Amino acid sequence: MKLPALDPADPAGLDDLLTDDEKSIRGAVRQMLDRSVEPYIAEWFENGAIPNVRELAKELGSLGVLGMHLEGYGCAGMSATEYGVACLEIEATDSGLRSLVSVQGSLAMFAIWRWGSEEQKQQWLPRMAAGETIGCFGLTEPDAGSDPASMTTVARRDGDDWVLNGRKMWISNAPFADVAVVWAHTDDGIRGFVVPADTPGFSAPEIKHKMSLRASATGELVLDDVRLPADAVFPEVRGLKGPLACLNEARYGIVWGSLGAARSSLEIARRYSIERVQFGKPIGAFQLTQQKLADMSLEYIKGYLLALHLGRRKDAGGLRPEQVSIGKLNNVREALEICRAARTILGANGISLEYPVIRHQNNLESVLTYEGTVEMHTLILGEVLTGKAAFR
Template sequence: MSHVDPTKLPALDPADPAALDDLLSSDEKEIRGAVRQMLDQSVEPYIAEWFENGAIPNIRELTKEFGSLGLLGMHLEGYGCAGMTATEYGLACLELEASDSGLRSLVSVQGSLAMFAIWRWGSEEQKQQWLPGMAAGDLIGCFGLTEPDAGSDPGSMKTRARRDGSDWVLTGNKMWISNAPFADVAVVWAMTDEGVRGFIVPAGTPGFSAPEIKHKLSLRASATGELVLDEVRLPESAMLPEARGLKGPLACLNEARYGIVWGALGAARSSLDSARRYATERTQFGKPIGAFQLTQQKLADMTLEYVKGYLLAVHLGRRKDQDLLRPEQVSIGKLNNVREALEICRTARTILGANGISLEYPVIRHANNLESVLTYEGTVEMHTLVLGQVLTGEAAFR
């Protein structure tokens, strides 16, 4: 066994003590850096104000900026999409959520839900009509599956689509739909006589509206709305021809959940970095609070959970790039990384004390946002039962 001189080992970076950067290629680091540079210029100076005001005033300009960088549908091929790897997309999600979960939600809903639905299940004509504009950020999409009485059980949806001559007529309501208030197009899932089918509904179609949901204390920098479908008449060409049954929307949700596996780590990293810096600057009893054992334990525990979550995300990303990633494995990542990221944010808040609840720091904003991320795209309970079924062979959903 060769002897290693400790003095010649690479120095430890307190912001990356496990040297996680060594897992990434130069291309992956370059893409991550480009996303971070754009966010530092266009988002970071304003995000606390956007969160406090509950709106992004320049949302269309920001979406076009995302499009120009290739963030929208970035892991899809063709039609103006960037065609990046799953790991590169994951790194982008991490950086987006390090700024704010609402921004990662916007990109995720656009690319992994609305665009992916059309890309995977749509006709060539539908792809040509919608995807280039959505990839550029000129058109914003949303994804209508969740209903007031159908969340974890989408098969019980009440939205109906019936044939009327050569047309389809949709009636129903969708709830908690990100991007809905300003979306140009909605992918809506409805029950038909032949099972669940997907439809492309352009904004402005008679009978269609998307009122915004107000009074949120989470994801405030993300516009959320309801989709109201009151006898919305659509041509046959509005149906996604390749999607039949719940397989269609569930495949889209799996794409979005994969982005969350990475994104939640961004919120965790931002909070952990804030807590670590604060612990070196805040002095009590004559020395920085980072010199006290209990504070160091908190920082060590947060770092351990972040490192483990990052290793899991990279592993799942590599599997996805090899077309080996199963939905159950995405559930493992979503369940672990969001749960641990939320705990990191909560612990970071205790290190900052009263300052931890101020928007002068990002911690309480990330914690509030992750309360939504914890339960959307599959609740803790549902992903727990998915893993439970893997372990036992028994389905406990019903």
């Protein structure tokens, strides 16, 4: 039997591992991005804003990717692997756009879907799935990042109401969000609250001067005597298991998404190496360039296989948070190294927004940190390997 020719963009034949449905979702997401985002994303990154973010959110909602792995309430109810494939395609366009989708679906929507009352779910999830309402997730504070238990935001009872005071920092989607899921200390432990953005005392000033995730709006959440009705709180969940379950959902999307930035940079570098001529031949004909491309390709292949393995485990109901940490730690770290190597192949052109590589590289510096730093995921794996916690 004659074997088919190898695809230089997929030398390991990874595409054969996807189902027809997964390929169909990938194609639909890619078609939408090529039409509505790719022609403009470099300009949005340079200007530090997506000018039509609400229209874009509605288009993403109509495509079904907002909360796409959730069941009911207008959500698409797709598999974890299908969600991962979509995240990869979105981040191949830009990490900031994938952040918008992740914060909406895996943090804000998942928190309400998993921990909210039936009334909260009915009120918010259908509009969020459609992209008509945008959400954000308030956990990180100026002095409480990797250690969320040290948060200082508090909620106290005042009659039947709750009154919230505190600050949250580095909150994606915050400047244009319609609703925020906010975690705060109470007399009964850490609890989550659904806070409409038009509540008196609530504001979300934008954080400026970022050099990464520039196409993603980031802000603070300022809560000054924000008064909420009794039914604004999640009814049952107490402690850190509430927000950490949401973070685990978002980290899973990052395992896939970071590969998108890597794939985009690798493919640009591969094609550039064939077209760029120096010393009388394409630079791809030199051994050092081929070594870079081979190493980049190997790390991408291994990362993809890990993401797919975790996706299949999640679909089977057997994925542990520690395993998500393995994927986040490895795939973001290796994706960033792929982007850095791709930049060297492009030479000076690698720092130009005419090519996506420096944009992906800068974005991944943020992805490396959020949803758990390298240090935190290293210690999670270290505890698995030794049985000894080393966080303090």
